[in-house]
Amino acid sequence: MIIENIETFLVRIPFDTGAAKRELGGRTWQTLDYVFIRIDTDTGISGWGDAFAYGAAQATKAALDHMITPALIGADISDIDAIHTQLQRDNHLFGRYGVTMFAISGIDIALWDIAGKAAGLPLHQMLGGKVRDGLPAYASLFRYGDPEQVAAVTKKAVDEGYTHIKLHETGIAEVESCRRTGGDDMAIMLDVNCAWDFDGALDMASQLADFDLYWFEEPVFPPEDFKALAKLKDQGGIPIAAGENACTAFEFNQMFDAGAVTYAQPSVTKVGGISQFQKILASAKSAGVKVMPHSPYFGPGFVATLHLAAAMEDESLIEYFYLQPEAFPMGKWSQPEGDVFKVPDGPGLGCDPDPDVMRDYAVSGN
Template identity: 50%
Template sequence: MIIERVEAIILDFPFQYGANSTDFIGPAPWRHLSTLLVRVETSAGVTGWGEAFSYACAEAVKAALEHMVAPSVIGRDAADIAGIARHCQQSLHLFGRYGITLFAISGLEIALWDIAGKVAGQPLHKLLGGASRERIPAYASLLRYGDPEWVAEHCKSAQDAGYAAVKLHETTEPAVRAARETLGDGVPLMIDVNCPWRPQEALAMARAFKAYEPTWLEEPVFPPEDHVGLARVRHQSGVSIAAGENHCTSFQFRDMFAAGAVDYAQPSVTKVGGIGELMKVAILAEAAAVSLMPHSPYFGPGWLATLHLMAAIPGSGYIERFYGTVEASTSGPWIAPQNGALAVPTGAGLGHDPEPELLREYQRRT
């Protein structure tokens, strides 16, 4: 079963998150959520779908897939997933061990697992060793509103929708206070600040947030690979720290764990190197007594892969469900939580192919 074709397809879905546009992810207003699909065709007629991280870098990742990854994998045996992932990482290493290159490799690797599941007639989580859970509890990953009143309003709405846990993307004490007062004591509340501070500033903010009993403080330090700085914030504040969405490959996680930098590891399947790489991170995390809380604020095959991974990895915690509304997604009913939890797909492979009409309607044409 030979890989015959690799195609990258960008879809743009209208997206709302209950606030004015901000510079949350880059200079452009955030009105559309992109999904970068990777479609892999094989000589056996089986087609697999993957997702590479995209947001504001979709065009660059698409180019990496088409001009770097595809030429190095066409003609190879699609069943040799680990071998292909290794080959891509090694042959492309001089173009970056982090970021665009690894995002592209991740998308391809996910598609190969989808193919393997379809060939075996088994859902991905069975291929990964089982299904310890049929439903995965989710936390509502709120976006950035800035205004404490809006923060409170969205916390209430998430709670009313059945979520048992909420994560903020806020950086100020008034916003965090509003969230805690709205949610009530004992409700898991996480604070994701996306790398704004130097370690000393981060330590001061962690101490300020501590009164609101966050389950974790996420990425308080810039740059994200400053494991020493993170460890200092963690140890001196006594606040639990989460990080990892900006890490690629198990080696960066190994170093982060060795530094004692985190309580929660957040590999992102569309960034870290794919499903096999995330499984390696899970093994390292368990051995380091770190909890796994994957990063998954997307709605394509990467989301489905995360559900399967969390079903297969005992002890993995909440899935991150972006608390915005997309007009459509390629994951069918599998993005809709019920009572704050998501069902794990049961079909072969990832369990849901993108519908052709979605590709026609939402494909970016440049």
């Protein structure tokens, strides 16, 4: 099968959190920005991918358009592993992590979608077979910085049936508010997005001891300080989760060798797509680490995460970004029923992005 054409699309979808928007990278976070990729082959089969974007959407798209896709036109894609390895080799001088790997991730997901469509098999079948139908979700809340708003959104999530809630807060008052509202049986995860150094994180861990956290996510900066994470895991008394800022199985192996985490959080749109995610699953298994995918997005990468989770030996929680986008590019597949997701059974990803959403939310002139 030969690649005839590759197109990249910038899609920007406004969202509502029920509160003021927060800062992200020095700017107010107003929209969900995506870079979607469509690869067309000479067989008439097209596949869709999704490269991590957020505030780096234009940069990720430029990496795809100028660094990655030109060399792929005319390529034979019957061996995804060979293509993937070549992409990593050809582009390593532009950075092994960040937008280069985001772009390669998007291509890899599209190649797996094509492979599934060509074989007439859903992706979960290509990955070893579906172990489960219903995939339990957790509500991954926006950062509010306000105990009252945390209580209101926690109540909404609990009323919808969620038993696991993740906060993106750095204050004790917000955690306390969530626990008081959700009750003692609710699982609370706390993600602080690398807020502190080791000493600061250890101090916070002791202040958080009474809240019985399910996990403490990315407590230290820089995120690749695996020694600090390992020390915190040993001394802080709370299970540690991390991995959304790691790329490639190679970096995850370093994380596992250091004993840094209880829960590994690979993001399929960042780590190098499905190919690398699978390698990470194998390494995590031999290291005795549970995998909890990072997936606060709504595009083809989210659906790829559902397939990966459906085929995983151990049950994993699906991260559902608990906000209200104006539109869902993958339709019903990126929305749970209660707190449970279903995985598509059609070939490949089992669904393509909604052309109406692609048209209505396209960034003009991109």
